[in-house]
Amino acid sequence: MLITLKRIFKSGWQNFTRDGGIAAATCFVLVITIFLVSTIFLLKDVGQFLIMNLEEKADISIYFKDGVEEEEILAVKEKVSKIPEVKEVTYISKETALEEFIKRHKDDSVLMESLWEVGGNPFLASLSIQAWQAGQYSAITDFLGNPDFQNLVEKIDYYQRKEIIEKIFSLSTLFNKVSLGLSIILIITAILVTFNTIRLAILNSSEEIKIQRLVGASNGFIRGPFLVQGLIAGLISGLISLIIFSFTSWFLSPKIEFFFAGLNIFNLFMKNLGIIVLLQIFTGIFLAVISSTIAIRKYLRV
């Protein structure tokens, strides 16, 4: 048993090294597939990062009437935080609102002048509320429509922002759907191309398989070296992809970060390194071995 296994591995290695061009072509196709699968895996995270960024920008603000005490506002904040649909509530006092305004518009002389013109602090204290999903904002505004709050609340800006909030959320749902569909199509295409390349490589060996059958080799003894060959191709392709992938993400990372602040592809890659290594090597071995098994079955019937 052990000696047979040793011979199968030796023969598989010999076939791989002596096949030259075919082995290189198989590895090339495998590398592309693995690279694609890993990219899609990483893009899922990148997409989520971008969507999260966008979603964080979507919120509603409740402005309180002038003269409402801070304690009362904090009491409302407490109540709002308990609503299950609410993700986060931030209190912005009159003073903070003014400071923020000045900080943001200090270079705009017209706005600053108008502010001095008005005199005092014209801003209202507010609560900024974020929901988990776009559809949940109306539930929150309904809750705030409660008569208990009506004499405290000056206005809720949900109605002005409703459209943009819904657009952001529908965009993120669309992005998720499109990327999932595209990933599935790309992965299926890549798998079919890989399968076909390996099938053609084995077709090349069909005569050899027939000869081995005629001299009395068992199916396992014939299949073994092909599987080992697939295993080696998968392993090598996995490693090549890993090297290319790490180099590419390291190289592109600063360029991408320039456009999307906080999005560091290389860090994302390093964070998921374990899964990516497993994914790449597993994809390589899985594709190569499954394709060889299916392709060889046909020729073992002599």
Add this chain to the structure above:
Amino acid sequence: MITFQNVTKIFPLNIPGKESTLALDNVSFEIKEGEFVSLVGRSGAGKTTLLKLILVEEKPTKGKIFFEKEEINKIKAEKLPALRRKIGAVFQDYKLLPKKTTYENAAFVMEVIGASDLEISRDVPKVLEIVGLKERMNNFPAELSAGEKQRLSIARALIHRPKVILADEPTGNLDPYNTLDIIKLLLKIHEMGTTLVLATHNREIVNSLEKRVITLEKGKIIRDEEKGRFIL
């Protein structure tokens, strides 16, 4: 050792309007252990089909075939390798493994039967020496001449000491000098006690052998003689 009982082989043709081919027509004979039998006949007479049936490369349409009392036309797929290991086959087109060297081609059959590394390293050079290929051990089939390829094919057929060797037109692609060499080799193997079935249409060889000759014509046995001659 090998018995054919009323064996018929028809190759069906899937082309509409074309008739199927009758390769063997109700053939019966027996080959005893240690015999040297020549199968002669024109191309298409059924010689190769007959050998393919013994090797279970094909199955008969009708009739029974026995190898050492086992009915091989009903053999299960998992038992097939064990049967084939008892048979050595020499083919006209050599059927060598192109990605293996001369040494590895000969060693392959021994690996298949589970011989130890020691046995392989002891027997392979010896057999390659018998067939005159010791100097070509590390060459691939593509680097060998036609005669050398056929000698390697014979080395592979005899290395595991099979009970019977089937040789299908082993001299078909060879010049007279190499032909004589191969026949001498086959006779030597036969003298060592191996049963030999030789399919050929080389008149000179058959007449010089003075062994049993089965003559086939259009799938039927028309003559079966001890110390026969090539008559067509």
